[in-house]
Amino acid sequence: xxxxxxxxxxxxxxxxxxxxxxxxxxxxxxxxxxxxxxxxxxxxxxxxxxxxxxxxxxxxxxxxxxxxxxxxxxxxxxxxxxxxxxxxxxxxxxx
Ligand code: FES
Numbered sequence: 623x624x625x626x627x628x629x630x631x632x633x634x635x636x637x638x639x640x641x642x643x644x645x646x647x648x649x650x651x652x653x654x655x656x657x658x659x660x661x662x663x664x665x666x667x668x669x670x671x672x673x674x675x676x677x678x679x680x681x682x683x684x685x686x687x688x689x690x691x692x693x694x695x696x697x698x699x700x701x702x703x704x705x706x707x708x709x710x711x712x713x714x715x716x717x
Contacts, residue, residue: 627711628652629672637706643669644701654714660702662688667701674710679703 626637626646635650637643644667647654658664662684671678675697685703686694698715 624706624708624710626706627673627709629711629713637710639705639707641705642702643699643704643706643710643712647701654701656702658702662700662703665689665700668693668698669701669704669712669714671697671699672711672713674706674708677706677708677710679705679707 623636625634626643627634628647633652635646635652637646641649642660644654644656644660648656655666657666660667662682665688668689678699681694682703685700688700689698
C-alpha cells in the first residue's frame with residue numbers, strides 16, 4: 623500500500639488514491655490547518671511536496687488560483703485538493 627510520509631518527523635500513514643492528503647492526515651490525527659473544511663477557499667492546508675510530485679493528482683484551476691505562481695514554484699499544494707497515487711513525502715510549512 624502506498625504511504626504518505628510527513629517530514630521532518632518521518633511519520634508515515636497509509637494512503638488511498640480516493641482520499642485527499644488532507645483527509646489522510648486528519649484521519650490519522652496529524653495536525654494541519656484546514657479552516658474552510660477542504661473547499662479550496664482558505665489556503666491554510668498548504669503542504670510542500672518533497673518527493674513524489676509526479677504521482678499526484680493534477681492541479682485544478684481553483685488550486686492554481688488559490689496558491690499563485692510563487693507558491694506553486696516553491697512546490698506547494700493544497701492538501702485538500704491533492705490526491706496521491708503512490709508514495710509521497712511532504713512537509714507542512716509553518717504559518
Ligand atoms: S482546507 Fe481550506 S484550502 Fe484546503
